[in-house]
Amino acid sequence: MSKIGIMGGTFDPVHTGHLIAAEAARDGCGLDEVWFIPTYQPPLKDNEPGASSKLRLQMVQEALGGNPAFKVLDIELERGGMSYSIDTVLELKRRYPDKAFSYIIGSDRINDLPKWHRIEELAELITFIGLEREGTAVKLDELPEFLRRRVTMADMPPIGISSTEIRSRVHAGRSIAYLVPDTVHQFIKGRGLYES
Numbered sequence: 001m002s003k004i005g006i007m008g009g010t011f012d013p014v015h016t017g018h019l020i021a022a023e024a025a026r027d028g029c030g031l032d033e034v035w036f037i038p039t040y041q042p043p044l045k046d047n048e049p050g051a052s053s054k055l056r057l058q059m060v061q062e063a064l065g066g067n068p069a070f071k072v073l074d075i076e077l078e079r080g081g082m083s084y085s086i087d088t089v090l091e092l093k094r095r096y097p098d099k100a101f102s103y104i105i106g107s108d109r110i111n112d113l114p115k116w117h118r119i120e121e122l123a124e125l126i127t128f129i130g131l132e133r134e135g136t137a138v139k140l141d142e143l144p145e146f147l148r149r150r151v152t153m154a155d156m157p158p159i160g161i162s163s164t165e166i167r168s169r170v171h172a173g174r175s176i177a178y179l180v181p182d183t184v185h186q187f188i189k190g191r192g193l194y195e196s
Helices: 016-029 053-064 075-079 085-095 107-115 119-125 163-171 182-191
Strands: 002-009 033-038 070-072 099-106 127-131 151-154
Touching: 002 016, 002 085, 016 033, 016 053, 016 099, 016 127, 016 151, 033 053, 033 075, 053 070, 053 075, 053 182, 075 085, 085 099, 085 119, 099 107, 107 119, 107 127
Parallel strands: 002 033, 002 099, 033 070, 099 127, 127 151
Antiparallel strands: none
16 A cells, blocks of 8 residues: 655645655655645635635646656645545545555644544544644644544754745745745746735
């Protein structure tokens, strides 16, 4: 059974930190592949994405280039509406019954796990790979036991990059070179994304 890591998020835009996190999880936990799944509308975020779902999907495709271990799926964008992880995992298990899935999440999301929709059911279906994010300590000991045993931590170099910061820099006319892959930089620039 092949091991697949799931990277969910708005990817608005996808940036170098996302790619480093995916590779850290793949390498650290022996994953065969990492699948990027852009959300249509995330449940735990108040703001709407700055770029359309179609453009966010295209940016992820640009960012992944020819890496055979990374791919992008549009199942949450196809479904539309609120993107709950449980719905995505149930669909993935239906489509790919021969694969074992793990969600790759940062320390902020690890601490939020008890708030996830139908988390007890989700935790029975998959595991979680935690990556410590700069400025947010992981509080595994504060998680319920059923979650604690489902989280594996992987080492990741500290990367202080966020999509919010990138959007803000573009809006202010500042450089985002090397914060995003060059193909994504050109994509954002060519379409005037996040400028207003």
